[in-house]
Amino acid sequence: MIKSTTTTEFNRAMIPSTPGHPADTAAPASPSLSSPQLSSPLLSSPLQRGPGAPPRQRQLIQRLKQAILAGQLPAGGKLPSSRALSEDLEISRNTVLIAYEQLTAEGYVVADRQGTRVAALSAAPLSAAAVTTAAAAAAARSTAAAVSTAAVSTAAATAAAVSTAASSAPPQSTGRAARAAQGATPPAADALATATRLSRIVSTRSPVDSSLPMTPGTPALTQFPISAWRRAQDRALQAAPAATLGYGHPIGEPALREAIAQYLRVSRGVHCDASRIIITEGAQGALALCVQLLTNPGDTAWLEEPGYRGAKSAFNAGDLNVVAMRVDADGIAIPPSAWQANPPRLIQTTPTHQYPTGAVLSVARRLELLDRARQAGAWIIEDDYDSEFRHQGEPIAAMQGLLPDAPVLYVGTFSKTMFPALRLGFLVLPDAIAKPAMPSIIEMLRGGHRLEQLTMAAFIENGQFSRHLGRMRRLYRERQAALREALAAHLGVDHVVLGGHSGLHLTVRLPPEFPDQRIVDDARKLGMNPSSLSSFAVNPLPEDNGVVIGYGNTSADRFPALIKRLGDVARQARRPA
Template sequence: MGLARNTVLYAYEQLATEGYVSSDRQGTVVVDLKSNVRLSVRLSVQLSGQLSVRAGESDAAQDVLPLAQARLSRRAQNQSHTHNQAQLQVQSQEGAALDSGASKNTVDAVLPDAALTSAFAPGVPALADFPQASWRRLLDRAWRSCSVAQLNYGEAAGELRLRVAIADHLRASRGVLCEADQVFITDGTQSSLDLCARLFADVGDIVWMENPGYKGALTAFHAAQLQVHAVSLDEQGLAPDEIDIVQHRPKLIYVTPSHQYPLGSVLSLSRRMQLINHALAAGALIIEDDYDSEFRHDGPPLAAMQGLVADAPVLYLGTFSKTMFPALRIGFMVVPKHLVAALTRALAHAVPRGRACDQLALAEFIQSGQFAAHLRKMRRLYRHRRDVLSAALSLHLGDLGVVCGGSAGMHLALILDARAPDTLVCAQALQQGIVVHPLSLHALSHAAPVFNGLVLGYAQIAPEQIEIAVEKLAHIVRQLVR
């Protein structure tokens, strides 16, 4: 074919990463995805009796016909117009408060503000490398063109121009199947999670969560009085078993498939299709938190779950806190088409939007190509910092820990020797100005399996500082082991 060997190897590695092929000593074979999916469908039929299977269809994803389609929760449907307005305004403010204080970490509340930009605080982008001058020009232009009407409350779904820009970007970069009317602007991922928990589930409904998982999601689900059911992980990601399916029928399924938080695994393609089938069988919605998958280091970004099946039962969540800067406070949800009208009505008088100029500036930032250029620059920067951190951890802690989760994102997970409790490591590191988060605190309950280790954000730390910080961490760990 006239292709270089490295090009071919790179293509096969990408196919393996996405779960299309598997390799062993015998060679590389195409994974029988259809058999895996149909096995999942048969299991779901036996367990729930809620599916019917079409005969003769070539696409396994089309074999599933849900009898019950996901809809707004009863509490969202039953609220009167007046009560809906007052109640959801309070809930929106609560969600915004959660979002401003709950990033993907566990100890922000007890840390000084300066520590949040220290090594190795997770979830913090390289703020010094954001193009502030360009952003100020866009803001100035937006304010000059702002009308008097735009100083009032805006549409609950957000500025149309930004929704169009986001939809175009997601179709091109993430394989998301959506139109602008399916995009709803929020105040960030935590605000999106709060809305999902309250609008798509009722008190006492079950939500599946990855274990270990993101504590911000756990907070939102507990605030909405949902039953959180911890589902274990394996090398392919979320791994529900028959007990999960039969005894803990979900209303919502929360996953971080492209870069599991905090371990960093990638949900395989066959597992994604099985999860979609489980959701269809249960009449559930999958919440796909795509928090940092724009930063894919080993190959191009993986396609989102939302785009794998037409009209997939997926609520796709994204944020600009990681790709741009946290203080922007803009995130978004992409909802299935059949939910657009109901969600629009539910939010119309309940979540009044503002900050039109910020949204218009962001729309121009995306549509002008500056956002894509910024992402390319950050990918190179973060890939280099990941490599430096990986090498330093291997050199100084290779005998006492295992690094995982480096294929994407802005953090690594380090599984530590049990003789060095991660909470003690983090406490002693903080005394030396190093912010690391204990992996054990990401367990969803005391009864759930607990990983001992560290979550290490590397996006905001200069490469020359990484080696010094890792040496200090290694000294702390070795002292505890001794």
């Protein structure tokens, strides 16, 4: 038996000394941990019993942890013997032994021939509120299935209150680095502060169901060939049932990269081979990888204005200096002076179908952009997010294929051509980057989504992907035509339709007296989900006022009633001239 203090001695140690009432002459201690004379509320109640109560050993572990963290059990102090503690709490001795073993494993106590003693912790004792909150959170995690709903709610409320108090603390006038240089200790609230870059990543998303009609960027999910996809998935599993469950190649499954390379060469005119293709977590993952590979904090990145919000987020996450370049009817319009005033490291553009205005970057501007970027040592990110859906004329080839060794990183995604939940995108690297960067890329990435990748490869190779694209082109052409007709007949507000020969959306510019964000907010209350044009701009101008209406997920016969309702909303939101 390991020697330990008795429960009575343990309780005496728990009573703080006060003038005229020192601990060693205190009133007779209770023979149990649950004595009301104990100063710690954590140790003043018996263990819970009955249905729904957490396991007793878990309760005891949490109770002792809290007392140690609060400094109520000083370092070096002996715990009661397992026999004495089990008798006083009327629990099994094995329960106490298991609790002591767990505390020893986690470093709270040390067991030797002299008994079980409280270990010396380097951190200062926590406040009672901090200990209670930390313990409540730990107990809620470990006993979620056993603790009653009321107990969980109490712990959550306590944690929420502490979180709210921390988030509402006033900002400090000086930074952590400045205080450290002065030898000052940063306050606890500042130590928990998030990175400053997060202040530049402003959410523009709304917690609205993306299946609502008029949602931009959402394809016709009800028309997806689920049966064909399931057959391709079954074939992938049968071909390599065990291998698909393991880690894959960091840059993606070879079969999918080869299938994408073949598709891009034929349909998009992209110069590539499978060795230069990296499979990513959607287009957003490809943008983030571009930032990681090619920039350092403080570098300048250009993006379109108005433009894709995900590019802005990726650039801000990389601590880049983001400069917005206006877009006109011919795509991104870069003033000649900008190359000297703000020379870029990255330039993001959607040349085939500008998002969200629908403009197509003219070939003259493409060639000029390629030439100037090469001279400046800049890299162009060509985001070809929905080029497969061209509704008028022949498909427009990718800018990447215009010149040999073009300084272009080509980004694509299956979110529009297949379905968003697939989360498969890809990045085509230039030769100049692929070879030197590939060892680092392989170290940075981890292979995953093997089954989805192998299924996608089979879906392309067996022709189902091409057949699906053909059906969707016809469907989206019909839906876009119906939306145009409905706008002309039922909107009842002066407007201009921008672009519109490709993709899954139309952008409708409105006069300034029709505030687009209010229109969108009111439309969502009525079950419609367009986006405001101004929300895509870093620095919105009066011409960035309008609505972006998706037609991919909305059947053609619904547009007359929907557009009439949207027109009513716009007229009600109109500001006085």
